Amino acid sequence: MSVEQQKYVNFKTDGYLAEIRELNRKLNESLTEITALYETVEITRHSINLDEVFSSLFNSAICALGAESGSLMLLDPEKKILTIKKAHGMDEDVIKNTRIELGEGIAGLVAQSGQPLIVHGKADSLEVKGRKKYEKVNSICVPLKSKNGIIGIININRRNDIPFTENHLRLLSTMANEAAFALENAIWNRDVNEGYSCIIRVMVSIVEMRDPYTANHQKRVTDLAHALTTEMGLSKGEIDGVHMAASIHDIGKISVPAETLSKPSRLSKNEFDMIKEHPEVGYNILKGIAFPWPVAQIVLQHHERLDGSGYPQKLSAEEIVLEARVLGVADVVEAMASHRPYRAALGIDAALEEISKNRGVLYDTRVVDACLKLFYEKGFKFKE
Known part of the structure; x- marks a missing residue:
């Protein structure tokens, strides 16, 4: 084999290897997405525990999208305020003290409009305020919807140069849609149990008075x-x-x-x-x-x-x-x-x-x- 032929073979081999690596990357990405969707569907079917639903959805989203930070926020429909229920890569004081009004910032806009949003290169999203090392942040924010309207949002961020795509947006939206029904059931179950707890406390008080x-x-x-x-x-x-x-x-x-x-x-x-x-x-x-x-x-x-x-x-x-x-x-x-x-x-x-x-x-x-x-x-x- 001549030198030129060897160069050609090497060139084609490198090309094939690059294609294989890219296919492998896409396969792994698809596997991660399928796993995340499966976990979300499983928790949707089987859990009425609010914290379990929060954790499953949020952890699956962080893993599937390779995120470095994020938050799951619930909307108080009376006060029209979003508060953080689950978070990753955020300071404790930010988690505890953040209150976002409808229409305010990325999270507030998505909660108000009900439309998902991709943000490229944004440095002032909720999760990165006060964290100066983040000069450039890519974000996805999607609403959590129930039959009665918006119940919250999930916001995912990463600071590398690889932007989120429409595929990422569809994946997170699908996960959010699957989980929203479970969230609604879990919230309803929590409220019912709180009602039962009040009744029990009254009954215990009656026993104790007697x-x-x-x-x-x-x-x-x-x-x-x-x-x-x-x-x-x-x-x-x-x-x-x-x-x-x-x-x-x-x-x-x-x-x-x-x-x-x-x-x-x-x-x-x-x-x-x-x-x-x-x-x-x-x-x-x-x-x-x-x-x-x-x-x-x-x-x-x-x-x-x-x-x-x-x-x-x-x-x-x-x-x-x-x-x-x-x-x-x-x-x-x-x-x-x-x-x-x-x-x-x-x-x-x-x-x-x-x-x-x-x-x-x-x-x-x-x-x-x-x-x-x-x-x-x-x-x-x-x-x-």
Whole structure:
């Protein structure tokens, strides 16, 4: 092969390699886009948790578009103000303090018009104010639309010389359209749950007014249950779930006559059977609320015991969720240590002896060990 022929072959080879590299780049870009769309569709179908929807949409958009900064903002329809709910590559004070009016800046214009926007070489967009190292910024801003109008915007930025394209705009718009429905559902779910929470607080207040003992009992049980879950090293979700369940675990007593709750003598069998129904009543009140934790189940099971002697379902061992086992120990210890309408307080020593004696029989061993450690080694005390 002559030198000229070799040069020609090398030239063609370099060209083919360049084409292959470009095809590979486009393939990887398409794969990233497909993955981002898939993740967005999945969260749209399966999640009613507002923070999950925010995180999935925003993180997928940042990754798919190779962005260096960005924000997801929600619109307050009454105040006509945009506030940041998710952000990347931004200062904390900017995230916390930014308020954008409709029509103000890129985000405000997109929220007002409902039309997506590409900005090339803009140095004064929301995400880069006060960040002088960004001399040139490329941005895409798209609206989040629901059937009732604009609910927010998503704004993506990068400072390199590669501008965003119409394909990027279509991708982000498609992701936003997919996610907006989930966002609307999640916002509706949040508002409904807040309404339920108000109702629950009212019901708890009614129970506590009818039976002052229950009010103090629930507060003290909540304190101990929170300390137990922390001592045991449970996850934040488990800790929060136990805390919520403990604070309302006797809500089912709303079905028990006030004179029975405050009876100064021992209860009759019929009266005790009535009180034993309160976990199921509480469960029925709470089961329709989409808590991010199994609150209704914890409330239902907090009187179950490892050997199956508890109520209402006579569950045993691992059939009882861990959170209910924690709440069960906290409930017993507080109840025995405190004054009840029909008897004087038995004292903390008697309460701790009860759980020690029945460790692994009635009460979970891990929970009992954590409880004994709290009282004997760490100086835990109930607040008066």
